[in-house]
Amino acid sequence: MNAEAHDARVDAVFHALGDVTRRAILERLSRQPAAVSELAAPFAMSLAAVGQHVQILERSGLVRTEKSGRVRTCQIDPEGLSLARQWIDERKRLWEQRFDRLANFLDEDEPE
Amino acid sequence: MNAEAHDARVDAVFHALGDVTRRAILERLSRQPAAVSELAAPFAMSLAAVGQHVQILERSGLVRTEKSGRVRTCQIDPEGLSLARQWIDERKRLWEQRFDRLANFLDEDEPE
DNA sequence: CCTTTGTTGAAGTTTTCACTTCAGTATTTG
DNA sequence: CAAATACTGAAGTGAAAACTTCAACAAAGG
Numbered sequence: 482m483n484a485e486a487h488d489a490r491v492d493a494v495f496h497a498l499g500d501v502t503r504r505a506i507l508e509r510l511s512r513q514p515a516a517v518s519e520l521a522a523p524f525a526m527s528l529a530a531v532g533q534h535v536q537i538l539e540r541s542g543l544v545r546t547e548k549s550g551r552v553r554t555c556q557i558d559p560e561g562l563s564l565a566r567q568w569i570d571e572r573k574r575l576w577e578q579r580f581d582r583l584a585n586f587l588d589e590d591e592p593e
Numbered sequence: 594m595n596a597e598a599h600d601a602r603v604d605a606v607f608h609a610l611g612d613v614t615r616r617a618i619l620e621r622l623s624r625q626p627a628a629v630s631e632l633a634a635p636f637a638m639s640l641a642a643v644g645q646h647v648q649i650l651e652r653s654g655l656v657r658t659e660k661s662g663r664v665r666t667c668q669i670d671p672e673g674l675s676l677a678r679q680w681i682d683e684r685k686r687l688w689e690q691r692f693d694r695l696a697n698f699l700d701e702d703e704p705e
Numbered sequence: 706c707c708t709t710t711g712t713t714g715a716a717g718t719t720t721t722c723a724c725t726t727c728a729g730t731a732t733t734t735g
Numbered sequence: 736c737a738a739a740t741a742c743t744g745a746a747g748t749g750a751a752a753a754c755t756t757c758a759a760c761a762a763a764g765g
Binding site: 516532533536550551 | 711713714
């Protein structure tokens with residue numbers, strides 16, 4: 482995968498995670514798969530709105546869906562979560578690496 | 594910390610991460626601390642805009658800043674990243690736990 | 706078959722958000 | 736001290752995003 486495509490995926494994932502409703506949907510789906518109407522039940526918003534959120538989650542790769550009959554069943558796609566996690570871990574890694582370098586520098590410079 | 598406050602922090606962090614520019618700022622800061630004007634340099638947008646992004650990052654807990662003289666120096670606050678990571682890991686954990694339960698169920702039901 | 710259920714597309718509305726400009730403040734530098 | 740630098744607050748603009756309603760449609764159930 483080239484860099485732009487990767488960035489576009491990261492962008493889609495973090496954009497999707499940026500919304501409270503979509504995160505609530507993911508929390509629900511992390512327990513077990515559910516139909517769109519089941520996902521919509523706890524919310525004070527229209528079914529159509531929840532359906533749109535599901536589409537965004539699916540396009541981002543955080544959720545996979547399958548339609549059987551008239552019911553669309555949704556489940557977590559762990560790949561999407563992994564992508565977000567990787568990005569975060571990489572930032573943390575670089576940041577901590579910097580501390581290590583700093584410590585080494587101080588050790589060399591002032592060995593008592 | 595109560596649940597609402599935790600949710601509010603999670604919300605602020607993921608909202609902050611939802612923007613490409615802010616993620617780029619974090620990428621820059623993961624290498625080393627920088628002043629607001631340094632952060633702004635690579636972008637085709639006003640200094641004020643970048644300053645606003647920094648404020649959002651700071652309120653979310655992803656970045657810590659300190660003003661000395663007229664320069665505000667920014668650095669990563671790893672706590673914010675940890676919070677995001679914890680949320681993601683918890684979803685992954687629950688999701689995988691579900692697979693384990695399913696496997697156990699199948700083992701019991703059809704022990705060959 | 707008729708009705709209900711579950712979803713989807715399209716179009717319109719409202720809210721949120723990123724960004725701009727500009728004025729104002731504090732700090733440094735020549 | 737004057738000029739340049741580094742922000743910062745406020746107010747406004749435009750676009751994106753969330754949400755609504757309504758119409759259409761296919762699949763199930765009675």
